[in-house]
Amino acid sequence: MTTNLVECINSVLKGAGNLPVLALVRATYYRLNEFFMRKSAETHERKRAGFTYFVGNIVVHRFDRWNEVFEVREMTSGKVLVVDIARRTCDCGHFQVERIPCRHVIACCANQRIDCQLYVHDVYKMTEVRKVYKFEFTLLGDAETWPAYGGPTLVANPALRRTLKGRPKLTRYLNEMDSHDMHGPRICCLCGAQDHS
Structure with a gap:
């Protein structure tokens, strides 16, 4: 992926x-x-x-009388997290970011016999997902049967066209290592002439 x-x-x-x-x-x-x-x-x-969703190996402890704040312990890793259903927060962060109940929230809902679908954001509910896919594509047909285009005419910029002749131009950014190339040709220190080392 x-x-x-x-x-x-x-x-x-x-x-x-x-x-x-x-x-x-x-x-x-x-x-x-x-x-x-x-x-x-x-x-x-x-x-x-x-x-339906399934969550296993999680122990849930209730910490208030309104059944809103829970301590969740993962049995496999030993991690302890706090879940606040009323504020829609979980220490793992997934519940706040994705707006979908994470496995800790699902475990709390299962512990209290609450439907976890109540805490799914409306965008993710099956009724909304089905609305996304309810529209159908129209067939394209032959290009000759399409209506005439009435928008602006696009003209290619000839300056952006690649030239195939010669060596390609340098496209990278220059740095300090390239500074000797920018000062002109090399000059021989013995005779003062160019083009030989």
Whole structure:
């Protein structure tokens, strides 16, 4: 798995990288459509099956009478964390950042017989996820049947075009090691002439 967006897109478009622009756009469009169809089917299946979470090897201790603050101990690592359900915080930090109950919050909810779905942000609920995939892609059809483009005409800047003749220009930033190249040609210390060492 990669976190670099360019590498991610390159892996998705493997094999389509050397295509012309129109074919690349068409390939991207169809792959995106296939992705949305697959994710739509997955979310419908999860909703139908009643997707549930499971947490094990965690001991929960209640520390207030309102059932809001808990001490959670992981049996495998021995870590002790504080979970405040009312403030939606957990010492692990995942609950605050992702707005999804982490395993510690799920363990506290299971201990108190509370539905942990109450603490999931609305964006992540299955009803909202299904709304994302409810729209359908329209078919592209033949390029000749598309409406005429009425926007601005793009003109390529000739100064940005690569020249194929000659040695390529230096594109890196110069540093102190390159300073002798910036002072001109080398001069022989014996005879004072250039172009020989």
